Amino acid sequence: MIRISIDAMGGDHGPDVVIPALMTVATRRPDAHFIIYGQENLVRPILDKHPRLAENSELVHCDVAVGMDEKPSQALRHGRWKSSMWKAIEAVKSDAADVCISAGNTGALMAMSKFCLRTMASIDRPAIAAIWPTLRGESVVLDVGAGIGADAHQLVDFAILGTGMARAVFGIERPSVGLLNVGVEEVKGQEEVKEAGQMLREANLASLDYRGFVEGNDIGKGAVDVVVTEGFSGNIALKTAEGTARQFAAYLREAIGRSLLSRLGYILAKGAFDRLREKLDVGRSNGGVFLGLNGIVVKSHGGADSDGFAAAVDLGYDMVRNRLLDRIEADLDLFHARNPKAAGARRSDVETDEEG
Missing domain, CATH: 3.40.718.10 (Isopropylmalate Dehydrogenase)
Structure with a gap:
């Protein structure tokens, strides 16, 4: 099973695009399991429309969503511990997930990923x-x-x-x-x-x-x-x-x-x-x-539609399946x-x- 943590609040469209995209991936990747982080009052109604996806997912409520225009330093100060973006990254660090996918603020995602996962030992x-x-x-x-x-x-x-x-x-x-x-x-x-x-x-x-x-x-x-x-x-x-x-x-x-x-x-x-x-x-x-970290993070384009976000999830799935981190560390x-x-x-x- 490939465990994929999802920041459902990221991007221009949030769960309206993210959840249908996950349904597409779940159909063609039956061994994918999704941990969805987001504001439950916004994510749950959409997730309930896709019972097959809901059966193979878990929804974790998060109070905070990082804004697309937030500065990375602000996101780190105010979004840590509570935001859907941080929680999705942290799931990779704690080995609850194999890869994190987010369409959120690129600067904030990179700053949080570096802070949480750290770079590989020999990578600057x-x-x-x-x-x-x-x-x-x-x-x-x-x-x-x-x-x-x-x-x-x-x-x-x-x-x-x-x-x-x-x-x-x-x-x-x-x-x-x-x-x-x-x-x-x-x-x-x-x-x-x-x-x-x-x-x-x-x-x-x-x-x-x-x-x-x-x-x-x-x-x-x-x-x-x-x-x-x-x-x-x-x-x-x-x-x-x-x-x-x-x-x-x-x-x-x-x-x-x-x-x-x-x-x-x-x-x-x-x-x-x-x-x-x-x-x-x-x-x-x-x-x-994001390469060079002690974990795999994939950044989807903020304006991506459901097909585009599904492509980003597929990419993360393939890299876990094909042992990307092991290959990089060996090289x-x-x-x-x-x-x-x-x-x-x-x-x-x-x-x-x-x-x-």
Whole structure:
């Protein structure tokens, strides 16, 4: 049984979207068990409309719902211990659940997850990983917004974290990895990126196939299975891709409705347009995974519909089923065993920061 804790109050729609999404997941994942955290007076009436889901769920009342516009520091001060978001994360820490899913405030969710679960022993900071549709299928891209900037050691950590996710979700034994850069030439880019590339080449890990630098246009091509970058550029790339998909879909709808002939052409090619619509639907790839923590947390888009939230729950389910954390820990242990100099340099950096 896969135990999934749910923050039912998160997102723009709360339980109105969350509960129908869980019913969808329960239908195709009969071994999933849901622990739903939320305000009972709002969740119970909707849950009672889905008796099959209610039989395989437990509802835990929470007095507080973290607002979508709350600052992370405010959420930590006022939402701890009582909020549906905190309780859902805490369930993973106490081993009452295997994974937490929330569509709530991203900053608050990350702050609470770091405070409650802590980062893995050899990880400086967590990263948010996204599933990115490509011409070849799908890729993992990280970091897409957990933090601003990253040094070489952190970029290498991200590569190992993303590789573990690609192995768990895509079933690829040795995923290919690229560092996002302004060009593919080794002399280009920031020093941190060039240093990370050298570290990955020298590590020669059996769990990943380092391919060098990739550019922004290589992400959509699916040039590699895992694209590594820092959170600022990663978040811009993600939002740009989502906006471009919606822009193209709007252009297409406008072109189809412009004349009788274009509407007739749409009818004749409806199957092709339906497949295109599926590819452009950002909700189908919904779910940002917080990697590097001692537990799995998945962030659904706040505006996701029930299908989108169900996709985020499915993603969390798959990562538990395929032992994501075990894979990541094994890869990290292997990297540090083969690269004691990197581990020593990291410890020196931490000691210097503490002295300063």
